[in-house]
Amino acid sequence: MWFSEAMTNASALKRQRASDLTARFGWRYLLGALRTMVPVSSMTDGVEVAAVAVAACGADVSSLRVDLRPTHVDLTLYPPSITAVTAVEARLAGTITEALDRGGWTTTMEGPRSVQITELAIDASDRDAIRPFWKAALGYVDEPTPSGQVNAIVDPLWQGPAIWFQTMDPPRTDRNRIHFDICVPHDEAERRVAAALAAGGRLVSDAAAPRFWILADAEGNEACVTTWQGRD
Structure with a gap:
């Protein structure tokens, strides 16, 4: 499995570690959150992306925020209780990307502008x-x-x-x-x-x-x- 840290560890990750774990999946660490963008062809396509992301999170879906637009879907992973990324969010970033990849979608930091x-x-x-x-x-x-x-x-x-x-x-x-x-x-x-x-x-x-x-x-x-x- 790509993620070797404790799968349920809810303690804060060091900033460098959070970035290293998730950058290769098209996510970027931004001061307490992980963000990515998924290009879509329509709102209907975007709804499917959101559904796949939610399903991939399973019981940890409270860490996910979804912003749905006609051309892209913004996904943010943010712990519900503290302002620091944990191993839970880092694991979810990879899990979401892998699930979307199977459906033909890509997680990326590029779009009309970078995630921010x-x-x-x-x-x-x-x-x-x-x-x-x-x-x-x-x-x-x-x-x-x-x-x-x-x-x-x-x-x-x-x-x-x-x-x-x-x-x-x-x-x-x-x-x-x-x-x-x-x-x-x-x-x-x-x-x-x-x-x-x-x-x-x-x-x-x-x-x-x-x-x-x-x-x-x-x-x-x-x-x-x-x-x-x-x-x-």
Whole structure:
């Protein structure tokens, strides 16, 4: 069998291990989740893909999220209780790919763009003071973490971006206080950064790359292109 780790191990995998186990199946590790894309010819075709993926997960189907579109199906594997990929999700990635392959479908990171996860970061002098407002206004819930320490809030329906709160030290008044984090596959990041710079952006800092690059548009509004690398 391709997967040699404990099949029911629900402890968090190291980021490098999660990536190594699943990349050859066309999945990419993205900060606590595994994602892939399946090209389809129609919504009907997509429904069949979703059904095959659900069946392949069996009793562990609660780890699967499906986004069905006329041209592709996005599949995400995300543990239901913690924000870290476990051996369960890594095993499911291979199992789903093998089941889809038998039906003539392919799991890939390529499509209209690469798979990605978008987060919104809010700078705060006191992040605990503003979290409740954003949680209530958006109808979000606390993001579960392995440590139990809460910072980010997430959409319980998995439709909006996660929001996390960054303490300013020292406080800043000369720049925007909200920025996007675009988490992309580690082998896509440099292309995405280059494309943003070619489109009129500027590089603010690459000191933390490949963990993240800080970019800005022509008016100074910032965005970070991030990967899982450099975080262990």
